Amino acid sequence: xxxxxxxxxxxxxxxxxxxxxxxxxxxxxxxxxxxxxxxxxxxxxxxxxxxxxxxxxxxxxxxxxxxxxxxxxxxxxxxxxxxxxxxxxxxxxxxxxxxxxxxxxxxxxxxxxxxxxxxxxxxxxxxxxxxxxxxxxxxxxxxxxxxxxxxxxxxxxxxxxxxxxxxxxxxxxxxxxxxxxxxxxxxxxxxxxxxxxxxxxxxxxxxxxxxxxxxxxxxxxxxxxxxxxxxxxxxxxxxxxxxxxxxxxxxxxxxxxxxxxxxxxxxxxxxxxxxxxxxxxxxxxxxxxxxxxxxxxxxxxxxxxxxxxxxxxxxxxxxxxxxxxxxxxxxxxxxxxxxxxxxxxxxxxxxxxxxxxxxxxxxxxxxxxxxxxxxxxxxxxxxxxxxxxxxxxxxxxxxxxxxxxxxxxxxxxxxxxxxxxxxxxxxxxxxxxxxxxxxxxxxxxxxxxxxxxxxxxxxxxxxxxxxxxxxxxxxxxxxxxxxxxxxxxxxxxxxxxxxxxxxxxxxxxxxxxxx
Numbered sequence: 001x002x003x004x005x006x007x008x009x010x011x012x013x014x015x016x017x018x019x020x021x022x023x024x025x026x027x028x029x030x031x032x033x034x035x036x037x038x039x040x041x042x043x044x045x046x047x048x049x050x051x052x053x054x055x056x057x058x059x060x061x062x063x064x065x066x067x068x069x070x071x072x073x074x075x076x077x078x079x080x081x082x083x084x085x086x087x088x089x090x091x092x093x094x095x096x097x098x099x100x101x102x103x104x105x106x107x108x109x110x111x112x113x114x115x116x117x118x119x120x121x122x123x124x125x126x127x128x129x130x131x132x133x134x135x136x137x138x139x140x141x142x143x144x145x146x147x148x149x150x151x152x153x154x155x156x157x158x159x160x161x162x163x164x165x166x167x168x169x170x171x172x173x174x175x176x177x178x179x180x181x182x183x184x185x186x187x188x189x190x191x192x193x194x195x196x197x198x199x200x201x202x203x204x205x206x207x208x209x210x211x212x213x214x215x216x217x218x219x220x221x222x223x224x225x226x227x228x229x230x231x232x233x234x235x236x237x238x239x240x241x242x243x244x245x246x247x248x249x250x251x252x253x254x255x256x257x258x259x260x261x262x263x264x265x266x267x268x269x270x271x272x273x274x275x276x277x278x279x280x281x282x283x284x285x286x287x288x289x290x291x292x293x294x295x296x297x298x299x300x301x302x303x304x305x306x307x308x309x310x311x312x313x314x315x316x317x318x319x320x321x322x323x324x325x326x327x328x329x330x331x332x333x334x335x336x337x338x339x340x341x342x343x344x345x346x347x348x349x350x351x352x353x354x355x356x357x358x359x360x361x362x363x364x365x366x367x368x369x370x371x372x373x374x375x376x377x378x379x380x381x382x383x384x385x386x387x388x389x390x391x392x393x394x395x396x397x398x399x400x401x402x403x404x405x406x407x408x409x410x411x412x413x414x415x416x417x418x419x420x421x422x423x424x425x426x427x428x429x430x431x432x433x434x435x436x437x438x439x440x441x442x443x444x445x446x447x448x449x450x451x452x453x454x455x456x457x458x459x460x461x462x463x464x465x466x467x468x469x470x471x472x473x474x475x476x477x478x479x480x481x482x483x484x485x486x487x488x489x490x491x492x493x494x495x496x497x498x499x500x501x502x503x504x505x506x507x508x509x510x511x512x513x514x515x
Contacts, residue, residue, distance in 0.1 A: 005427040012434035021277055024441050025100025028107050031448075032458055036102035036301050042465070043302035046295050075226075075307065076371055077163045077348045079315040080325065084345025087327050087335070089251030091316040098308030102301040104277045108444055110297030110454040112282030113290065114476065114484050119391055123486075125286025126385070127279040127440050128392045133483035134447045144439045145389040148279065151432030153386035153410050158417020159429035160375035160382075161196055165189035165418035167348045167371040171364035185419040193418030196376060197411045204383045204407055222373040223311055229366060230314030233358040237321045244320045278433055279440030283385045292472040293487075294461035297454065315351055324353035383410055453481045 029036065082090040108127070115133040116125030128148070132141040165188070169175075174186035234241065281300050288296045319325050327336040328345060343349050348367050356363030383406075390402055447453065456479045464472050475491060476484035 005431060009427055009430050009434070012431060012438065017434060017438060020441055021097065021437065022100060024277055024445060025097065025102075025104050027445075028103035029100055031455060032103050032106065034103070035106055035298075035458060036099065036304075039298055040302075043298045046298050047302065075311045075374060076315055076351045076367065077166075079312050080319060080348065080350035081345050083316065083319055083325050083327070084350065085328050087251050088247045088316075088320055089249075089253070091248045091313070091320075092252030094308055094312055094316075098304050098312075101277060101308075102304040104441075104444075105281055105304050106294075106297040106301040106458075107448070107454045108277065108279065108282045108440065109285035109300035110293045110457050111444065111447065112286035113288070113293035113296050114453055114457060114481065114487065116286040116486055118486060119395075123287045123289070124388055124391055126283040126388055126392070127443060128389055129286070130282075130447065131443045134451060134453060135443065140439075140443065142393070144279070144436070144443065145392050147432075147435045147439060148389045149386050149393075149406070151436055152280070152382040152389075153406050154413050155428045155432035156382050157379045157410055157413045158420065160378045161193060161414040161418040162420060163348055163371050164196060164368075164375050165192050167352065167364075167368040168192040170349055170352055171368035189419045193415040196372075196379075196418065197415050200376070200379060200383075200414060201407070201411060203380060204410070218373055218377055222370065222377070223306065226370050226374075227310055227314050229355065229370075230318050233318045233355060234321060236358050240321045241317075244317055247320060248316070277437055277441045277444075279436045280381070280385050283388045284381070286388075292457070292461050292464075292474045293454075294457045295472070297457070318354040318358075319350050322354040322357040324357055325350050379410075379414060383407070386410065451481065453479075453484075456481060 079091070079094070082094060086093075111130040111134065112125040112127070115130040116123050117129060118124075126148075128141040128145040131144060132138050135141075169186055169188045169192075172188060175188040175191075176186070177184050178187055178190060281303070285296045285300050288299075290296050323338045325336070326334055326339050326341070326343065326345065329335040334341070339350070339353060343353075348371055352364045352367040354363065355366055386406055387403060390406055393399075394402070448455070453476075457474070460474070460479055461472065473491070474487050476482070476487050
């Protein structure tokens, strides 16, 4: 099974996907004139603006739901894997992916807002929806929807629960070994898997509103607590900070594990962690209640900074500062070995050992608790994403009970992942991430060259902001954007009219307005 999954991974995560992720981020950064820098202040302002409604959630709730997907085991075990297989220089390439990926996140999330729909009293949207409406290729949208249901409903949840099981076993001991039909597993992993499934079932059977309310409380709390812990570890070793920076930047260009390994693992784990371009973030973005699609695009772009530049960097600094890592070379050899050889790089143990080194007795249980919240909220986000794509398929073919089946499959995947080996769980997760990234990035690039809807939305928003409007209005017809049915109906229903801003907000930059 492991060799078969690794073979598939080798095809999906070829250098072509690495360069596609970096190239798309650079392309959108240039075409949006580096909006992730120019509009940083606006991102912060919009973060806490907007209110939820009966049909949609607030911008902050949407940020929390998407962050619950972005901030997960990839921020702890994923960063460890990037360092363990790519060397410290991989962290630099994670930063590059985050900076460039913020513009990709803006673009895909704005598309999700433009082409969202109302479905049974709530907003739905995501790549499947905007691929169908903006590209006009329903078959391609269906492929994405099916791939996403498989990835988020079956493959990815096991990665998160696997890290929970491993962290609990490392912190409190594996307990007794129990024989089952699936193999021999530790009682600690079985119990932790059962508890996660029980709490998860209570929430996912309550719908998207319950998921949003849960994540908006837990996500800020867990991220802040983790960053504070990292800050304490860094302060205790403050004299090492310049050395850590020099190690990360120096190894990025003369990497000990090879240029390909550093860039490859940095990009792979960067994409896995912040999900820019993967197509997961747009699902939560579409559910937000906003006055203009670009607003949620800004908020989602900011989430990339929170995920990688704050949380992932916190993990990397703790690991490198304390030297709690190994770097694997070719054919099982170690380029650096500071820890026992049997410690898997694809696990949270590097991070646990780092905190343990600085604060003995605290590292293992703290990371176990942090991983529970990080991974649990990510599983919630995966369920919501899979459910949204099932709802998309229901628009054409209604299969009674499909949502219920999805919930059962996801719960089974979570339990199975909690007791399985880390390498297999991560490999299966990488297959899911890679498939979605390929389909989504190609889709949004085609849409850009067909109509540039997200870029038009950005220019329109900038024009209205420059004009000092008190209430932003989005008129897709005026901008030459087709298929944005919700926004067209919203304008008619509210009796609004887009402000006359002249050429700045026209669809092509050449349209004239009458005095």
